[in-house]
Amino acid sequence: MPQFESGVCGRCKDSIFFNRKLAYIESGNPVCPICVNRRINPLRKQMGKMPIPISKNAYEENNVYREL
Numbered sequence: 001m002p003q004f005e006s007g008v009c010g011r012c013k014d015s016i017f018f019n020r021k022l023a024y025i026e027s028g029n030p031v032c033p034i035c036v037n038r039r040i041n042p043l044r045k046q047m048g049k050m051p052i053p054i055s056k057n058a059y060e061e062n063n064v065y066r067e068l
Contacts (some may be wrong), residue, residue, distance in 0.1 A: 004060050011035040022058035033059055 004017040010029030041051040
């Protein structure tokens, strides 16, 4: 079972539970999957880069599916 840590998203400041080894980390802060899908990946697509994949085990299940 993954070890989840509690923290605050570096973009939207929402409280999240994440696995530090699998979650997307930006400037030392975790970024929630909602911000990755809504803010980071569209910008990466515009620049011609591949989107950042989100691992199923990176975030606690409640965080991943709450607004996607």
